Amino acid sequence: MTELQIPPHANRGVVIVKEDKENIEKPLISMVDYIRVTFKTHDIDYILENVVHLRKDYMTEKSSGFYGYIGTFELDQIKVFYSALDDNRGILVEMSGKGCRQFESFLKCRKKTWFDFFQDCIENKGTFTRFDLAIDDKRTYFSIPELLKKAQKGECISRFRKSDFNGSFDLVDGGLGGTTIYFGSKKSEAYLCFYEKNHEQSEKYNIPLEEIGEWNRYELRLKNDRAQVAVKALITQKNLTYIALKIINNYVRFVDADENITREYWKTSPLWSEFIGDVEKLSLYTKPDADFYRKSRNWLQNSCAPTMKMVLEVDKHLGSTDLSDMILNAEMSDKQEKMLEVFLAEITDMVV
Known part of the structure; x- marks a missing residue:
């Protein structure tokens, strides 16, 4: 596993605040987008009270679960699975993207942050098996289709061996739909996905593209060791730059071809340098969602x-x-x- 080095210190704490003009105008907004953490215990009451910090009375219990677990306590998209007493899998806490937004409303109520939740998990010997981060880019430092063209010309230096992509176009007027680039394999411990979020939202909600405006999304999906290392680093540094720089920039770098020198010495493209340079300005802000029905x-x-x-x-x-x-x-x-x-x-x- 590649060692992740600590970037320069910066005050990038996870602070959940009211959406104001300053936050709206920030070109890069990042958010915790998926969590899966396991505990080698069968004490469901302890995990609910000391890690998730939710009262069981307000959760729905189901006598079924996923991944081989036999039961679930859930509050909409916040789910806590439990196993049989003779099953060493113990307890699994899982939150989808919507579940993360809902959980932030509880963090805000308790005057806590994601870092506090991560700390509670680690102190109780939790093991993160998946940790996703999503970055919304409404400045659009680069065009995803143009980035794809550079990759296809060999102008992407990456730790990944292969990439994949998909896209669409209108059969009536030939207009291009959204483009998505995948870096790495979904089975690997690190996987990146860059796509045009505005096209996705336009199709999903039948809203004209021009009303949505420019909007790229960069999703980072970490599993097992990569997830655990990233979370522990966040607890120590309280610095999202660590995640942004060491996941994105350590795995992919876009360059400009130069026929006079070998590929490994090609210079980083200005569009990529500008994006990576501004990653330090990322804010782990998102609007909490308290809607549970x-x-x-x-x-x-x-x-x-x-x-x-x-x-x-x-x-x-x-x-x-x-x-x-x-x-x-x-x-x-x-x-x-x-x-x-x-x-x-x-x-x-x-x-x-």
Whole structure:
């Protein structure tokens, strides 16, 4: 494993603050985007109270789990899996990107940061098996398609042996869609993905591209040893520069070809130098998300609202109350009762 060297000190702490003009105008915004950490214990109450810091009463328990675990305590996208007593896998805490945003609302309530969570995990002998970081670039230091062209011309010096890419175009007017470049293998312990986030959002939400503006995203996915080393470094340095420089710049570097010298001596491209030079300005800021029932609400809006509107119009025409009667007579499931309880609760009630 390549040793990660410590970059210059800088005050890049993970501080969750209100979204203001200064934060919006920062060209680079980074965020913790995925976490998977295991504990060799079966004491689920201890992990919930001393690591996750969430009250079990507000979490939904399911008698099933993923990855071979037999049960789950979950609060929307924050999931804590537990294994059988004779299974040495113990407990797994997993948060998707949305789960990380939700967890930040609890960190903010406790006046804590991601560094505090990482410290709690390590102190309790947690092992990070996956750690993802996403960087949003709305200044767009470079064009992803142009970066792809440089890579295809051999103008990318990398520790990875191979790269992959995908893209799309409109059959009507030939307009290009979003381009994605993958560095490394998904099976490796370090994997990078650069893509045009504005195209993805435009297609996903059917929003004109010009309304979204320029937006690249750079995702860094670390597993096992790489994840563990990165997290321990963050605890020590509290410096996102460490992650940005030693993951991105140590794994890929874009250069300009020079036929007069061998490839290994080609100079770093100015577009890459400018980007890497500004990585030190990265802020680990993102807007916390305290919405824990959005998925169900969106499903209701997309799947049921038209039918409900039809019944409402019939009620108006006939002077009946079918829709309100259906709602009043409906019985919520245990999961829906729990979702309602969480939605109505204050964040301060849910944290330990």
